Amino acid sequence: xxxxxSPSLALMGLGIRxxxxxxxxxxxxxxxxxxxxxxxxxxxxxxxxxxFEIAGFDLCRMVWYLVVTEAVIFGKSELWPTxxxxxxxxxxxxxxxxxxxxxxxxxxxxxxxxALRLLPVIILGSLTARLTAGGFPSGVAGxxxxxxLSAGALVLMAQMEMLVGLAAFVMEDVxxxxxxxxxxxxxxGGLYFPLDLYPARFAAVLKVLPFAHVAHWPGTVxxxxxxxxxxxxxxxxxxxxxxxxxxxxxxxxxxxxIEVQGG
Amino acid sequence: MKxxxxxAAYFKFNLSSGMAYRASFLMQVFGMALNNAMFIVFWxxxxxxxxxxxxxxxxxxxxxxxxxxxxxxxxxIFAGNIPHLSAIIVSGDLDVYLTQPxxxxxxxxxxxxAVAGWGDILYGIIVYAFTQPLxxxxxxxxxxxxxxxxxxxxxxxxxxxxxxxxLHNAEGLVFTLDEMLLSFTLYPPTLFPxxxxxxxxxxxxxxxxAWIPAELFRSFxxxxxxxxxxxxxxxxxxxxxxxxxxxxRYSSGNRxxxxx
Amino acid sequence: xxTVIRTAGLQKSFRSRVKNPGLKASVRTLxxxxxxxxxxxxxxxxxxxxGDMLALIGPNxxxxxxxxxxxxxxLYPDSGxxxxxxLNPHTDRKRLAYKIGTVFGQKSQLWFxxxxxxxxxxxxxxYGIPRREAEKRIAYLSEAFEITDFMDVPTRKLSLxxxxxxxxxxxxxxxxxxxxxxxxxxxxDVVAKKRLRELIRRINEDSGVTVFLTSHDAGDIESxxxxxxxxxxxxxxxxxxxKDLKYSLLNTRIIDVKFAEPxxxxxxxxxxxxxxxREWSLKLEVNLDSIDTASVINTITxxxxxxxxxxxxxxxxxxxxRIYNGELKGGAL
Numbered sequence: 001x002x003x004x005x006s007p008s009l010a011l012m013g014l015g016i017r018x019x020x021x022x023x024x025x026x027x028x029x030x031x032x033x034x035x036x037x038x039x040x041x042x043x044x045x046x047x048x049x050x051x052f053e054i055a056g057f058d059l060c061r062m063v064w065y066l067v068v069t070e071a072v073i074f075g076k077s078e079l080w081p082t083x084x085x086x087x088x089x090x091x092x093x094x095x096x097x098x099x100x101x102x103x104x105x106x107x108x109x110x111x112x113x114x115a116l117r118l119l120p121v122i123i124l125g126s127l128t129a130r131l132t133a134g135g136f137p138s139g140v141a142g143x144x145x146x147x148x149l150s151a152g153a154l155v156l157m158a159q160m161e162m163l164v165g166l167a168a169f170v171m172e173d174v175x176x177x178x179x180x181x182x183x184x185x186x187x188x189g190g191l192y193f194p195l196d197l198y199p200a201r202f203a204a205v206l207k208v209l210p211f212a213h214v215a216h217w218p219g220t221v222x223x224x225x226x227x228x229x230x231x232x233x234x235x236x237x238x239x240x241x242x243x244x245x246x247x248x249x250x251x252x253x254x255x256x257x258i259e260v261q262g263g
Numbered sequence: 264m265k266x267x268x269x270x271a272a273y274f275k276f277n278l279s280s281g282m283a284y285r286a287s288f289l290m291q292v293f294g295m296a297l298n299n300a301m302f303i304v305f306w307x308x309x310x311x312x313x314x315x316x317x318x319x320x321x322x323x324x325x326x327x328x329x330x331x332x333x334x335x336x337x338x339x340i341f342a343g344n345i346p347h348l349s350a351i352i353v354s355g356d357l358d359v360y361l362t363q364p365x366x367x368x369x370x371x372x373x374x375x376x377a378v379a380g381w382g383d384i385l386y387g388i389i390v391y392a393f394t395q396p397l398x399x400x401x402x403x404x405x406x407x408x409x410x411x412x413x414x415x416x417x418x419x420x421x422x423x424x425x426x427x428x429x430l431h432n433a434e435g436l437v438f439t440l441d442e443m444l445l446s447f448t449l450y451p452p453t454l455f456p457x458x459x460x461x462x463x464x465x466x467x468x469x470x471x472x473a474w475i476p477a478e479l480f481r482s483f484x485x486x487x488x489x490x491x492x493x494x495x496x497x498x499x500x501x502x503x504x505x506x507x508x509x510x511x512r513y514s515s516g517n518r519x520x521x522x523x
Numbered sequence: 524x525x526t527v528i529r530t531a532g533l534q535k536s537f538r539s540r541v542k543n544p545g546l547k548a549s550v551r552t553l554x555x556x557x558x559x560x561x562x563x564x565x566x567x568x569x570x571x572x573x574g575d576m577l578a579l580i581g582p583n584x585x586x587x588x589x590x591x592x593x594x595x596x597x598l599y600p601d602s603g604x605x606x607x608x609x610l611n612p613h614t615d616r617k618r619l620a621y622k623i624g625t626v627f628g629q630k631s632q633l634w635f636x637x638x639x640x641x642x643x644x645x646x647x648x649x650y651g652i653p654r655r656e657a658e659k660r661i662a663y664l665s666e667a668f669e670i671t672d673f674m675d676v677p678t679r680k681l682s683l684x685x686x687x688x689x690x691x692x693x694x695x696x697x698x699x700x701x702x703x704x705x706x707x708x709x710x711x712d713v714v715a716k717k718r719l720r721e722l723i724r725r726i727n728e729d730s731g732v733t734v735f736l737t738s739h740d741a742g743d744i745e746s747x748x749x750x751x752x753x754x755x756x757x758x759x760x761x762x763x764x765x766k767d768l769k770y771s772l773l774n775t776r777i778i779d780v781k782f783a784e785p786x787x788x789x790x791x792x793x794x795x796x797x798x799x800x801r802e803w804s805l806k807l808e809v810n811l812d813s814i815d816t817a818s819v820i821n822t823i824t825x826x827x828x829x830x831x832x833x834x835x836x837x838x839x840x841x842x843x844x845r846i847y848n849g850e851l852k853g854g855a856l
Contacts, residue, residue, distance in 0.1 A: 176294025
């Protein structure tokens with residue numbers, strides 16, 4: 001009885017209860033993840049029926065690669081609709097009176113949610129892969145680098161979605177923009193398959209782009225047991241800084257426009 | 264007849280209002296077409312590294328994509344309100360349709376058009392044109408199968424959304440079923456073991472929407488066609504029946520349920 | 524007179540999940556949901572004659588909307604009989620829809636981004652009205668409702684008062700015999716309300732459309748309803764004419780006195796209650812069963828110099844509030 005009067009426990013209880021409502025949505029989304037992984041595992045099984053290796057990946061690695069890349073996409077919440085809405089209704093301008101710049105506030109919230117949701121997604125994904133294609137193909141090094149790079153991928157994703165959302169300053173509806181970003185990551189970022197499946201020259205170009213650092217690099221490094229970790233992490237840091245600067249420039253420029261309009 | 268005229272009126276009405284925001288309209292149409300086009304790259308790359316998948320070659324999969332794009336696009340254009348039905352039922356906003364002298368399910372489903380559907384159709388036609396025979400026979404069959412598929416898909420989704428009459432927090436479930444129906448239609452059925460295929464024929468009718476039509480396109484047989492027609496009819500009747508049954512449980516009200 | 528709406532023993536309850544506060548309770552609800560039945564409408568009987576104007580009055584949650592929705596075929600009653608224009612709203616929903624018009628103040632049937640003219644034309648098609656006839660009807664309505672000027676302005680740019688006039692016009696496109704109005708005046712300012720009431724009265728008088736309206740605004744009833752039914756918690760608590768409601772149901776008058784000189788006390792009288800007493804003014808309630816207004820006024824003017832006197836019937840709002848509180852029972856019950 002005395003325990004339940006503790007203010008911090010009460011707060012925690014409230015937090016959990018607040019999440020309770022989302023639990024159902026959460027379970028269903030993860031159910032969908034399992035379906036997708038199952039479909040892809042079936043697809044790869046058929047592809048691998050008459051061969052052992054494709055571009056250095058065997059069946060087991062291929063499926064686990066997908067677990068890593070899908071984890072980020074399924075684990076994250078969507079940031080751009082919030083930004084789009086708040087750009088349209090002018091909430092962005094209120095951000096000016098807060099001590100932190102608006103983009104950072106929104107992205108921090110997004111990363112917090114993402115971190116919380118990543119774990120169950122990874123567990124469910126791993127179970128599905130284990131059942132369809134076999135055990136984890138790497139060791140501790142692969143696992144550790146996978147977690148680190150997934151976190152980095154989450155940050156890059158937040159930044160790219162922020163830019164999509166900020167486009168609402170000049171566009172009526174940014175939804176099509178997000179579709180395209182999403183599909184670029186799916187196909188040219190390596191979400192569905194490692195970029196090594198493309199012809200070598202083309203793959204080399206794609207691997208340098210920010211999209212590859214959201215999917216291809218975390219996936220490959222994880223299933224190749226940490227090989228090329230520094231290359232991947234360095235790329236993430238580089239793109240993180242570049243995207244951060246772009247966001248800052250775009251945000252400052254757009255906010256000035258609000259002020260000019262007398263908002 | 265009056266119902267047909269209503270559907271035609273909705274179509275004209277929504278099209279002209281969609282066109283009113285021309286920039287947004289074009290953006291959505293071409294955005295959607297481009298969006299879909301990305302997947303061609305996926306399949307091309309996959310088939311560069313694989314043989315045929317249980318008898319389904321690249322062109323067969325492309326037909327599946329052309330068909331599903333057309334099916335989905337037709338649904339978005341003519342019954343663009345279906346994705347919102349669950350929310351409409353839960354919040355008690357069917358009232359307007361109930362006070363009008365037309366079939367409620369049709370009236371509610373068809374009153375809106377999702378203009379991005381035009382992008383799907385455009386994409387479907389382009390994929391068809393590049394990968395399939397451009398002879399009148401097959402083209403006519405493609406058209407027919409697209410329409411049948413669209414009807415089957417709309418009926419299946421109507422059933423999913425009708426679940427909201429009984430389960431009040433079903434929006435997540437309905438969304439997942441919708442997505443599953445669509446996701447499975449885009450892959451050749453030969454990927455899956457027979458029990459899963461059975462499930463995808465009867466529970467989530469991906470087979471009715473796309474797989475069986477695609478097989479019919481490859482090798483047409485009148486018997487199979489009749490079977491498909493019969494199955495579609497059953498599905499449509501079941502959809503209207505279930506919706507009608509659900510209406511009895513409909514609690515309208517200015518959010519009466521929530522206010523108590 | 525022909526009865527156009529008749530209900531008997533109408534019953535409708537809603538089931539809602541009970542959720543107590545607290546995490547433990549949340550878990551319990553998830554495992555074993557508890558349900559609570561709320562009777563929205565209970566044993567309701569109504570009768571409305573053709574050409575009449577009936578106001579259904581009650582506080583929020585009294586069951587007004589539920590009743591109107593059962594009459595229009597939107598909700599299924601749990602039990603009881605409904606007869607509207609000789610039809611059962613649920614088995615004959617479509618046939619009835621041609622004969623009734625419905626306007627919900629809280630739910631728009633106009634397309635938000637499009638001008639009313641577009642919605643009107645679309646409704647014409649939905650109700651299967653031949654094109655030329657629909658055009659004539661729309662022209663007539665837009666003139667009668669004074670909405671011609673903004674027929675081509677997107678609905679989202681209209682004021683609430685303009686919008687509700689368009690909503691009602693939209694409800695009349697197919698020339699219904701009965702017009703159902705659910706909270707038509709909700710959210711309107713005083714001027715717009717007055718205009719709307721005049722309009723509704725004119726529709727009723729000029730074209731003989733039976734009007735069935737719900738409201739929780741006493742002003743609506745005072746100026747609109749010829750007959751009123753007061754319901755609370757799904758039950759009829761009073762019914763009769765609005766005149767009855769105002770003048771005979773409550774035998775009281777309110778007298779406001781302004782004195783010419785700072786006031787003394789007024790002699791106590793049988794049947795007179797002092798509501799408010801100030802140095803320069805006095806407010807009294809007079810019960811006409813015990814004493815008449817004239818003698819009260821005489822007593823006051825006789826005892827002290829008076830500058831001004833006003834006599835008024837008790838405001839309808841107060842009367843209705845008292846009915847809700849169970850202080851009054853109507854003669855009809």
